Amino acid sequence: MPEIKKQLPLITASDKAFWDAAKKHELVMYKCLNCGNLYSQANDCVACGNPQMEWVKVSGKGEVFTYCIYHQPFHPAWKDDIPYNVAYVKLAEGPLLMTNIVDCDNKDIYIGMSVEVVFEDVTEEVTLPKFKPVKNT
Ligand SMILES: [Zn+2]
Known part of the structure; x- marks a missing residue:
């Protein structure tokens, strides 16, 4: 029987920085520069709608x-x-x-x-x- 491999995360443009950091054994989150909310994917802030965000190490x-x-x-x-x-x-x-x-x-x-x-x-x-x-x- 062929070996069945575990599925791995599909890396997309919106979370590539998260996976790149993980490769370096760092955990990062995407932080809203307006309200400070943190996310694991790059999108506009869900809480306040602000598009100004940056990846930060946690x-x-x-x-x-x-x-x-x-x-x-x-x-x-x-x-x-x-x-x-x-x-x-x-x-x-x-x-x-x-x-x-x-x-x-x-x-x-x-x-x-x-x-x-x-x-x-x-x-x-x-x-x-x-x-x-x-x-x-
Ligand atoms: Zn925000």
């Missing part, structure tokens, strides 16, 4: 906003990963990012858990930002 720190554990493979390429988690992380700067929690058993994930970004180099073009728990020292 801390990569945040907390689990919500998550779920998949027990069914909705795509055959993920069948060996079952059960796996999909989470929304609320970045310290405000925006939500859909991601996976890594370096953590699924049973140990909880809403409000402190996490920080790590980068998984998947291909030459795509590096995925994922999040791991911040260990209390």
Whole structure:
């Protein structure tokens, strides 16, 4: 049977800077220069309509906003990963990012858990930002 590959994000003009930064292991958001709202894609500001925006580096720190554990493979390429988690992380700067929690058993994930970004180099073009728990020292 041919190997079924996992689908990767399609990089578009509006989010190319996000993926270019991820390749350099930096997390960036598109910031409105009027109201300060942050987005992961380049568009005019949804909150105030301002077209003056710039990409800014963010801390990569945040907390689990919500998550779920998949027990069914909705795509055959993920069948060996079952059960796996999909989470929304609320970045310290405000925006939500859909991601996976890594370096953590699924049973140990909880809403409000402190996490920080790590980068998984998947291909030459795509590096995925994922999040791991911040260990209390
Ligand atoms: Zn704005």
